[in-house]
Amino acid sequence: MIAVGSLRSEAALIHHALRGATVLNCDVPFLTLLAWIEGELRADRPAARSRDAAVRVVAGVRARAAEFHALSELTHREREVLGGLIHGHPAFMIAMEGSRSLPTVRSQIRTLMGRLGVSSQLGAVALAHRSGRHAGLGERLDALQDL
Structure with a gap:
């Protein structure tokens, strides 16, 4: 079965x-x-x-x-940052795309890694892939907050 x-x-x-x-x-x-x-x-x-x-x-x-x-509990900004990591963007590019400072993005990366219980950016990306939430991460995870 x-x-x-x-x-x-x-x-x-x-x-x-x-x-x-x-x-x-x-x-x-x-x-x-x-x-x-x-x-x-x-x-x-x-x-x-x-x-x-x-x-x-x-x-x-x-x-x-x-x-x-854990993924559904991320803030909108953390989901945006994770989406950038999934697409292979370095922190400086995520900062430029989101009109944020590089220290802010680095802080958001550390925070989302802690909230997901992983010790690396690669671990966060792997967790998103494993959960099936990696494609269109920003929109799909925003919808989770309505559950």
């Missing part, structure tokens, strides 16, 4: 994972999701997962949900 859902429905995903389902995040880019589903359908696995495997899946769902929540 394959369960596809959003991290906003964490409880439902955990419910299915504990019953042996493979749990996939629907917030990732569509082609990535299709590749994951295809891979799961082709996999030669026993029908039922062990309890330990289900617990690991649940831990993963909870970790991704925590990351999703």
